Amino acid sequence: MTIKVKDLQFEPFISHHSIEARVIELANRLTVDFHGKNPLFLSVLNGSFMFTSDLMKAFLSPCEISFIKLASYQGTESTGQVQTLIGLNNSIENRDVIIIEDIVDTGNTVKKILELVKDHKPASIQILTLLFKPEAFKEDFEIDYVGFEIENKFVVGYGLDYDGYGRNLDQIYVVV
Numbered sequence: 794m795t796i797k798v799k800d801l802q803f804e805p806f807i808s809h810h811s812i813e814a815r816v817i818e819l820a821n822r823l824t825v826d827f828h829g830k831n832p833l834f835l836s837v838l839n840g841s842f843m844f845t846s847d848l849m850k851a852f853l854s855p856c857e858i859s860f861i862k863l864a865s866y867q868g869t870e871s872t873g874q875v876q877t878l879i880g881l882n883n884s885i886e887n888r889d890v891i892i893i894e895d896i897v898d899t900g901n902t903v904k905k906i907l908e909l910v911k912d913h914k915p916a917s918i919q920i921l922t923l924l925f926k927p928e929a930f931k932e933d934f935e936i937d938y939v940g941f942e943i944e945n946k947f948v949v950g951y952g953l954d955y956d957g958y959g960r961n962l963d964q965i966y967v968v969v
């Protein structure tokens with residue numbers, strides 16, 4: 794059944810059941826890979842809030858979690874956009890950090906986040922994303938954990954929005 798979010802029509806794409814099953818698989822892998830490491834999850838707001846919540850509930854080893862948000866603003870000089878991470882502090886020094894993203898498209902956003910996180914000298918950094926668009930990805934670094942590889946089309950739901958709407962949908966929809 795198609796739904797309308799603002800002015801666009803979307804159709805069901807990844808069911809709640811499939812998301813749930815994949816999130817548990819990812820959490821199980823992380824539980825093994827980070828056993829005894831007390832990782833620090835860095836959840837990138839807003840889009841990854843729902844994914845993060847479900848993933849954390851299925852992660853079965855000691856861990857900590859912080860939320861970060863990319864703030865972009867126009868500088869007063871002609872250097873253009875300056876970006877910072879709200880919520881990032883020095884407590885990540887020497888920690889095994891796992892960045893949680895909702896979606897990686899061109900990779901531009903996660904690249905910026907990686908650079909900013911590296912400045913705080915973590916012991917290691919892994920990138921985990923629920924959705925990945927390989928055709929759009931332009932960077933040369935690896936995405937360590939991927940929930941679903943998807944085609945290069947616009948999706949909403951399960952935390953992802955279209956102009957602020959659709960985040961509350963419990964499954965993922967693709968634009969028609």
Ligand code: 5GP
Nearest residue numbers: 897898899900901902946947948949953954
């Ligand atoms: P990138 O920097 O990798 O090109 O884009 C990442 C950001 O673009 C994501 O964090 C997300 O905010 C937005 N984005 C990219 N593709 C989609 C999509 O299909 N649906 C939604 N809702 N946002 C997307």
